[in-house]
Amino acid sequence: xxxxxxxxxxxxxxxxxxxxxxxxxxxxxxxxxxxxxxxxxxxxxxxxxxxxxxxxxxxxxxxxxxxxxxxxxxxxxxxxxxxxxxxxxxxxxxxxxxxxxxxxxxxxxxxxxxxxxxxxxxxxxxxxxxxxxxxxxxxxxxxxxxxxxxxxxxxxxxxxxxxxxxxxxxxxxxxxxxxxxxxxxxxxxxxxxxxxxxxxxxxxxxxxxxxxxxxxxxxxxxxxxxxxxxxxxxxxxxxxxxxxxxxxxxxxxxxxxxxxxxxxxxxxxxxxxxxxxxxxxxxxxxxxxxxxxxxxxxxxxxxxxxxxxxxxxxxxxxxxxxxxxxxxxxxxxxxxxxxxxxxxxxxxxxxxxxxxxxxxxxxxxxxxxxxxxxxxxxxxxxxxxx
Numbered sequence: 432x433x434x435x436x437x438x439x440x441x442x443x444x445x446x447x448x449x450x451x452x453x454x455x456x457x458x459x460x461x462x463x464x465x466x467x468x469x470x471x472x473x474x475x476x477x478x479x480x481x482x483x484x485x486x487x488x489x490x491x492x493x494x495x496x497x498x499x500x501x502x503x504x505x506x507x508x509x510x511x512x513x514x515x516x517x518x519x520x521x522x523x524x525x526x527x528x529x530x531x532x533x534x535x536x537x538x539x540x541x542x543x544x545x546x547x548x549x550x551x552x553x554x555x556x557x558x559x560x561x562x563x564x565x566x567x568x569x570x571x572x573x574x575x576x577x578x579x580x581x582x583x584x585x586x587x588x589x590x591x592x593x594x595x596x597x598x599x600x601x602x603x604x605x606x607x608x609x610x611x612x613x614x615x616x617x618x619x620x621x622x623x624x625x626x627x628x629x630x631x632x633x634x635x636x637x638x639x640x641x642x643x644x645x646x647x648x649x650x651x652x653x654x655x656x657x658x659x660x661x662x663x664x665x666x667x668x669x670x671x672x673x674x675x676x677x678x679x680x681x682x683x684x685x686x687x688x689x690x691x692x693x694x695x696x697x698x699x700x701x702x703x704x705x706x707x708x709x710x711x712x713x714x715x716x717x718x719x720x721x722x723x724x725x726x727x728x729x730x731x732x733x734x735x736x737x738x739x740x741x742x743x744x745x746x747x748x749x750x751x752x753x754x755x756x757x758x759x760x761x762x763x764x765x766x767x768x769x770x771x772x773x774x775x776x777x778x779x780x781x782x783x784x785x786x787x788x789x790x791x792x793x794x795x796x797x798x799x800x801x802x803x804x805x806x807x808x809x810x811x812x813x814x815x816x817x
Contacts (some may be wrong), residue, residue, distance in 0.1 A: 434525075435501055437609040439478045439551075441528040443471045446560075449527050453558035457566035459524050460498065461590030463583050465509040466564050468521060475531065476503040480761035481608035482522055482600050484594050486751070487587060488764070489729045493756035494601070495591035499525040502761055511567050513734050516723045518743065520763050523582050565737060569732055578734035587729070596756040605759045619758050626755075631656065655687055656706035657753050661694030669693060669700045672771040676742050679720045681776040687713040690772050693775045700769050701739050707753040711768050716776060717744040741767040 433439060443449075444471055452459045482500035487493060501523040509515035554626050569579040594601055605611040611619075616680055629640040644656040663669055676682060684690075687710055694700045720743045728735045743765045751760040 434567055434608070435478050435481060435528065436531065436607075437478055437480050440475060441501075441503070442475045442524075442531060443468075443473060443476060444527055444529055446472045450558050450560070450563075452524075452526050457558055457559060457563035458586075458590075459526065461586070462497075462500075462522055462524060463581065463586055463590075464563055465507065465521070465582060466526070466560075466567065467508050468523075469505075469560070469563075471505060476505065478502070479504045479520070480610050480763070481604070482761050483604050484757075484760065484765075485522075485587065485609065485762045486754070486757040487591070488762040489585065489588050492588070492593055493517050493596040494596060494760065495587065496601075497591045501525060501528060507582070511564065511603055512582055512727055513578065513723055515580075515582075515727045515734070516721060516743075516763055517584070517681055517726045518721075519582075519584050527640060527808060530748040539746075548645065552583065577733055580727050580734070581732060582727065584729045584731045587782045596758070602759070610761050611759045615758065617741070618779070619752060623755065623758070626658075632658070634660075634666070654711050657710040658698050659687075659691055659700050659704070662692050663695040665696040667695060670771055671701060671739055671769075674770040674773065675771065676719045676770060676773055676775065678719050682717060682719060682742075682744070682773040682777050684712050684715050684717065685767070685772055685774060693769070693771050700771065701769060703739075703741065703769055705772070706749075708749040708751065708768075709768075711752070712744075712752075712766070717747055719743075720745045741769055742773070744768060748815070807809055 445793055449464060449472065457464050478501055480502045482497050482502045485495050485500070487495050487496050502520050502524055505521050506518045507515070507521055509517070569581045601747040602616060606613060625640070625644065629637065629643075629645065631640040641656045641659065646655075649654055685712055690705055690713065691698075694705050698705045722740050722742050724737050724740050726732070726735060726737075727817060746762045747768075748765050749760075750763070751758055754760065
């Protein structure tokens with residue numbers, strides 16, 4: 432199959448075609464096909480990004496290679512996973528997709544090792560929907576005191592391989608796949624060069640470098656240095672605010688300086704990190720997409736709850752602009768926000784217009800050309816039970 436690129440249109444293959452690619456545990460080359468993906472069979476979607484690489488949020492090894500991976504503008508609804516609210520972007524394999532214009536009778540390409548039942552009849556070795564649903568749980572749920580889930584996020588290290596940051600092939604594919612423009616790639620490497628060569632990452636020696644960075648960015652209307660440290664001493668209590676924000680409400684993200692006053696020296700507020708990838712959104716107006724209280728811990732597969740709820744904002748996700756060893760990762764994990772970092776705005780037509788205009792201006796200023804479903808190690812942003 433010709434490699435798909437961002438912006439291409441595809442049709443998800445039929446349920447029968449996809450099942451024929453899966454092993455008895457509902458996986459293709461280690462990548463789980465999740466139950467909620469069945470409802471998209473036979474429908475057409477635009478390719479959001481080519482997921483030739485991704486970030487490791489399970490073992491934190493950095494960037495990972497994913498052969499023939501694709502992201503459509505589709506996110507996990509959590510229905511098969513205990514109501515998890517993380518809304519992760521779904522991974523697809525090219526073998527599950529048919530480019531628009533390709534013959535409907537085209538053959539699905541299967542890996543040589545797919546069948547675990549060589550010599551058995553096709554109907555007996557065929558993966559079923561029940562196998563796919565069964566693959567969402569780990570072990571014997573009846574015997575376990577707590578359910579352990581298995582999804583694409585928890586299994587990520589098993590269907591990917593380590594990608595070194597210096598492997599130039601990934602950046603070439605970032606560009607040829609239309610995932611990132613040359614301008615965005617150049618800006619990313621310019622930031623990294625400054626981060627390392629000007630010693631900006633050093634706590635004391637880099638202070639002047641960070642000030643110089645901010646001065647230059649202020650002159651050109653750019654984003655301030657994204658890795659300043661919080662003002663509260665580490666392990667000291669951080670503030671909390673209860674706004675009880677609901678989906679659809681309009682909020683203003685506080686300024687970067689105001690947010691730094693709410694996090695400790697590790698940029699943590701009550702167990703949740705304020706990551707560098709959130710800095711570009713400071714000062715902007717956004718609508719609340721959802722309140723988040725439940726999510727699957729990708730390291731254990733167990734459901735966890737936030738004692739202090741967070742919110743997800745519309746069109747706000749990690750763009751991997753400052754993520755060092757995983758630059759330009761297309762995974763687009765939704766950012767999570769503490770309410771103390773936000774201010775409620777009266778929901779008027781005028782202010783909604785300002786919000787829309789502000790987002791357009793911001794997207795133009797930042798060179799953001801991603802689609803509407805595009806969060807740091809962000810995303811779940813190191814959320815803890817606090």
